[in-house]
Amino acid sequence: MHLEPCEKIKSDIYLDLVPLINSKAVRLLxxxxxxxxxxxxxxxxxxxxxxxxxxxxxxxxxxxxxAAGALVFAYxxxxxxxxxxxxxxxxxxxxxxxxxxxxx
Numbered sequence: 001m002h003l004e005p006c007e008k009i010k011s012d013i014y015l016d017l018v019p020l021i022n023s024k025a026v027r028l029l030x031x032x033x034x035x036x037x038x039x040x041x042x043x044x045x046x047x048x049x050x051x052x053x054x055x056x057x058x059x060x061x062x063x064x065x066x067a068a069g070a071l072v073f074a075y076x077x078x079x080x081x082x083x084x085x086x087x088x089x090x091x092x093x094x095x096x097x098x099x100x101x102x103x104x
Contacts, residue, residue: 010065014041014053016072026071029093031100037064063103070096 006013020026028034040059046052055061074092 006069010061010068011051011053013065013068013072015051016076017068020071020075026075026089027093028067028071029096029100031063031103033063033103034067034100037061038067063100066099067096 008016017026021028028038037055037060040056041053041061041064042056043051043053055064070092074088
């Protein structure tokens, strides 16, 4: 297995995820830990006018990071017909469910 670090910071991934969720271009699974981590994220302004999105002190965002990254990068990499996109989304949903089960 070959892993590479992501070129985007997690704040940018979260910012890219918001319009995908709002437009219903992607769907989140009903997974408690993912939902808790996503809704507890906090947005703050950094120097230079950039937004920083992160978890509150003492909480985690590892599952939210994985879910957001998978959705954003899968969606951005898609250049297929709507039917193919639906099939791909179904495959992603199955993979995401397997991942969610592994986190309990």
